[in-house]
Amino acid sequence: MNNTETVGYLQERKRQVISVAILAFMFFIFGFVSWVNAILIPYFKIACELTHFQSYFVAFAFYIAYFVMAIPSGLLLKRVGFKRGIMYGFLLMALGAFIFVPAALTRQFAIFLIGLFSIGTGLAILQTAANPYVTIIGPIESAAQRMSIMGICNKFAGIVSPLIFAAIIFKATDHQLFDAIELGNMSDAVRSAMLDELIRRVILPYTILGFLLLLAGVGIRYSILPELDTDHETAVVKVEEEQRSRKRLIDFPYLVLGAIAIFLHVGTQVVAIDTIINYAGSMGIGLLDAKVFPSYTLTATIIGYVLGIMLIPRVISQRTALVCCTSLGLLLSLGVIFADWNLTLFGHEANASIWFLALIGFPNALIYAGIWPLSIRGLGRFTKTGSSLLIMGLSGNAVLPLIYGALADAYGLRIGYWSLIPCFLYLVWFALMGHKIEYWGRTKK
Structure with missing residues (x-):
């Protein structure tokens, strides 16, 4: 291998490593916004006064987007390209995060579900794009290893996201709040005020999350991640x-x-x-x-x-x-x-x-x-x-x-x-x- 070939190999290797790092970041985001549902479900159950069945519509609204959007996502990626499609996916996720603001202000579970569906739709686009990238970005014989690495990033995000959410949303004194709500020995006005205060705690973190998702989408759109040519x-x-x-x-x-x-x-x-x-x-x-x-x-x-x-x-x-x-x-x-x-x-x-x-x-x-x-x-x-x-x-x-x-x-x-x-x-x-x-x-x- 001559010097030119060596330089070319090293440059390609560097691009592969950076591309894998970008994909790992994407899978971390997937995990972070997906597995936070584990704590959103009991949180909404309390704050929006839901049954167990109703509370699991959190997962339904989020994941049904995969069924609705899987084929449209593939058509979108074919039309606009993978990198631009990834940006659109992040934009939809950001929109969903911002929808949490009016949902919290009105304490309307249905509006939260719209926001969750928007996040799920964006994630469906990203998943449709990311899986081929993981397979094609490096040697095909090591694709399974790369997929396992992405899985670790996804699940590690799932470990920390409920803990981060709880640290931001909940207070040390909330035990008494939850006990008082469960007992129900308060007036309707006081109960409503307590629940309004509880649900509005999501406004700041989800506003910040929305802006971070916007930045991530634009950043990946103009990153060195290569465009995929799946027509050949x-x-x-x-x-x-x-x-x-x-x-x-x-x-x-x-x-x-x-x-x-x-x-x-x-x-x-x-x-x-x-x-x-x-x-x-x-x-x-x-x-x-x-x-x-x-x-x-x-x-x-x-x-x-x-x-x-x-x-x-x-x-x-x-x-x-x-x-x-x-x-x-x-x-x-x-x-x-x-x-x-x-x-x-x-x-x-x-x-x-x-x-x-x-x-x-x-x-x-x-x-x-x-x-x-x-x-x-x-x-x-x-x-x-x-x-x-x-x-x-x-x-x-x-x-x-x-x-x-x-x-x-x-x-x-x-x-x-x-x-x-x-x-x-x-x-x-x-x-x-x-x-x-x-x-x-x-x-x-």
Whole structure:
């Protein structure tokens, strides 16, 4: 390699490193605005006087945007380019943050949901753009490693965001406030004034967040992150001869089954994280103390990512890891339902079932990364639309919490976790058999 080639290699390597750092920052933002929902749900439940079912519309409004916007996001990126599309995504997220201001001033939950949908819409655009970047920005053989790094950034943001939110929003004396609201022994005027003061605490932090998102969008638009040319991707994805006869996405059973698997997997993930604070509350743990429980779940997830980076594929294959993780998720879900003894960990005395719930984060770390390549393989010219279908599967984050909330209101918080069992049963089946189905009615030999 001569000097010119060396300089060119070093420059390209530097650009790759900076691009990966930009993407890592984006995934941190994704995690920060997504996983703060874990504390927004109980916060809105108190301040807006909601049932469990109503409070989980926080997750529904946020994540249903993935279903609504997945295909439009792909069309937008094709029309305006990936970098400009990323900027538009950040602008929509900033708009959603600013909508929190009138929502807080009027204490109208419906307006908060509009803001959350706007944030989710922007995030759907960003996710649609970011996943191809992670795959293409470096050598294809190390794409899984880069995806794991992005996952760690995402989940680390999830650990700190509820803690930061709680530190900004809540006061040390709020225990008395929550107790007084729950007892209800005050006049309607006093109660309304207390709730108005509580909900308006979001105005300053979400105004600041909105401006930061604006700056991030403009900054990435004019950064050195390369523009992707996906119209000439045949060098990356080859079309197999037998697939030339396939005319529709439905002709790829493993893709359709994989989208269902993504839907159920992300649903179990958000249920395990976004419901755990309310579940801790049912054990007598106040909101100010329960705020750390999502961090326990996400810490377990990060440990799963790290082990995945270390062990896959050198020690264990990606498919075997998927089988093990889905099976472990099923066993832990049964533990949530049936474990019934007290256990003290990290200074919290609670029923052991909540620790099984937190541990679900560990196997969930590698399930998404296992489903995606098995579902997207060999799609050829259908890769873009296939990716959009899988992104639509992320709407499971919207639906499963509502199912949990309905069961929790009707039968109790613990019974609500029965919603996890059929999800993990399907995921185990997909890991063992579903991904092998090449044609309807026939499995891969």
